[in-house]
Amino acid sequence: MKKLSVLVTFFIILSCSSTPAPSWQANAHIQMENYIETFMSGKENFAETHYERFYENLLLTADPDIIIKAPLTKCAIEFSIFIESNCESAAELIPMTKDDENRNYFRFITSSRKLDTMTGKYRRVVESVSKCDVERTNRAISRVEEGVSTLIAASYAVRHNCYNEDTLLKALSVASENGWIKASGAYLEKLESYYVSSGQSSKADEVRKRIELISK
């Protein structure tokens, strides 16, 4: 009886422990994080290596819905700091995917037209941009939790011309807090253009000085 109870306890403990993530997943996860971090910090050489390893790890699954996450991520990161890209590598994989989330995400970062709806964390941003309610858009952007996602959301609003100073300042503060100099540079340039076009020359000068500071 005692042995039996020990065995039962042992199996209960075993069943409670979570299984470790497969190595491809753990590796891909960290390569993705490294890619984002190094790219945003302006270390392109490292970013490229991390991206390659991220892609290679996803490739091990042979599942297009998983593999596509690498090019989609790359495309989204470039999208977040206004680098123009046609997302070719993701586009090639799209016909093979079955997951609606991937398809919607692809449309979100490539479509030149405003979307009406979107699932997930960008839903509110997409809805408010579709009506071009700038205040609501800014609130929706602030509610997006992760730093990169905030930049993606802000970029979406800017690209669809539904933004103001606060949108750019929010994105700039996120980039700055994270030490993402490349993203900071991109948003400073947008901010400078915004101030110039709205006739706020003194603010534009200040921003220009910041751009010069980080360009040295």
Next chain:
Amino acid sequence: MKGDIKFKVGLFLVLSFAMIIFSAIFVMVVKDVFTEHYYYNLSSDSGDGLTVGMSVQFSGFQVGRVERIELTEDGIVMIRLKIPSRHSKWFRKNSKFTLEKPFIGSPRITVTTPNMQDEPLSEDETIEIKTIDDINEVIKKAQPILERFDSVAQNIEVMTDKESKLNKAIENAEKIMEDMAKSDGLLEMLTGDRQSAQALITTLRALPELVDEAKNTISDLKVVIAEAKEQVFGEEGTVPSVNALLSDVDLKFKELDKLIENLIEISDDLKGGTKDIDVLRKEIDEAVSSASSLIKDIRNNLPFEQKKEIKLP
């Protein structure tokens, strides 16, 4: 016959009833219902981690429980301990009370009595309780280590960057070697003998692979850093051993820096350079294997998060 059955049923009922009564009394005795109790009062600035029914321990044995927790008008938390009389002897005037929040397990109040000959503790006295928070202590200890992880990772990154001294040195040295390899006589003349010239070429060719390996290690180190930041350090003893390993790795990187400086001067003094490259290779090997074993050790000791889903940003 009928009377016999009635007697047996009656006896069974009486015995069952007696058994129930006996069991109830037994449980009450075990639970100290009939025991005289002593009540001691403790005070604390915070009620964090305190719960009614919490165990009070002396030398690892439970000697009582927390009966009541109250917040006074001036914001002090009063804790009332209920101690069976047989355990009251452990409570002396010089006894110290500590609220322990262990890394694993439930919080508890521990009593330590340095002098058992001291006067018994009065029930009217109020003693201040101290808190030992293992979790916060571990986090505090872990913080500098995590910072050092970052520094080590950055160190390797700098070393293995395309624009780094190491890569430039390798590039330059390889070029020289390639040129010289075309002429055995010249190579022999410069290095002293044919064997060392070949060893030098082999070593130089192997260096880019080592750089790649170092890059992989950085990446793995970053995994560990990211994971360690998310999770709290594990068992006791992990922190010092990790620290020792890190010191080792850090030291090696510092030595490597010096060697790289020497390597840059290879074109000026090829003979001396040959010697340095051999040492450099060994050092890189050692540093990489130290870092790898460090990662392995930490992975084995840390309670990492198990699932790492790949989510789109």
